[in-house]
Amino acid sequence: xxxxxxxxxxxxxxxxxxxxxxxxxxxxxxxxxxxxxxxxxxxxxxxxxxxxxxxxxxxxxxxxxxxxxxxxxxxxxxxxxxxxxxxxxxxxxxxxxxxxxxxxxxxxxxxxxxxxxxxxxxxxxxxxxxxxxxxxxxxxxxxxxxx
Numbered sequence: 001x002x003x004x005x006x007x008x009x010x011x012x013x014x015x016x017x018x019x020x021x022x023x024x025x026x027x028x029x030x031x032x033x034x035x036x037x038x039x040x041x042x043x044x045x046x047x048x049x050x051x052x053x054x055x056x057x058x059x060x061x062x063x064x065x066x067x068x069x070x071x072x073x074x075x076x077x078x079x080x081x082x083x084x085x086x087x088x089x090x091x092x093x094x095x096x097x098x099x100x101x102x103x104x105x106x107x108x109x110x111x112x113x114x115x116x117x118x119x120x121x122x123x124x125x126x127x128x129x130x131x132x133x134x135x136x137x138x139x140x141x142x143x144x145x146x147x
Contacts (some may be wrong), residue, residue, distance in 0.1 A: 006033040036092040041101045042081045050077050052102040052116045056085035059098045078120035
């Protein structure tokens with residue numbers, strides 16, 4: 001994932017200076033990189049442009065990202081929940097990041113497709129076990145109360 005990290009200010013200045021020095025009127029395409037920020041990632045998922053979404057598990061308050069796995073499942077975007085928001089922040093040259101999204105796989109395409117498929121199998125296709133427990137507990141209480 002570090003290959004997809006956004007370019008630093010110095011790298012961007014160098015890229016723009018090289019473009020200006022070459023005399024091309026066309027702007028160089030921006031490199032494909034990791035997109036970050038809750039609003040931006042939500043927009044990318046809603047537009048179905050995100051190929052893989054990583055969500056931090058230690059976001060505070062948790063209500064800010066609790067809807068994102070459901071949205072990813074509804075839109076068919078693979079997602080994964082990672083251990084620490086500092087790890088995601090390190091990817092995007094920030095202190096922390098609550099979630100990040102990859103929009104395109106250009107380098108190591110087979111490897112990242114494999115990761116996306118694994119995330120989809122482990123996170124997207126599973127149903128929470130707590131739902132079945134709550135349902136059966138509710139039925140048990142219902143039977144006990146009305147018998």
